[in-house]
Amino acid sequence: MNPRFRNVRRIGPVQVASYIARGRNRHLAPCTAPRCDFSTEYDSRAAAELAARTHRCKA
Numbered sequence: 388m389n390p391r392f393r394n395v396r397r398i399g400p401v402q403v404a405s406y407i408a409r410g411r412n413r414h415l416a417p418c419t420a421p422r423c424d425f426s427t428e429y430d431s432r433a434a435a436e437l438a439a440r441t442h443r444c445k446a
């Protein structure tokens with residue numbers, strides 16, 4: 388994973404990571420399942436973690 392990412396945490400198959408893009412905190416929640424292309428970006432860490440927890444993996 389890109390070293391810019393910090394605070395990486397796994398919730399089920401989904402990873403939540405925080406990073407800074409153009410001076411702003413962003414939070415990414417990509418699913419690590421091989422056939423799942425779920426990946427979303429949020430302004431808030433809470434929203435990213437909620438998305439990770441509620442993700443229903445199709446893979």
Ligand SMILES: [Zn+2]
Pocket residue numbers: 400418419420423424425442443444445446
């Ligand atoms: Zn998934």
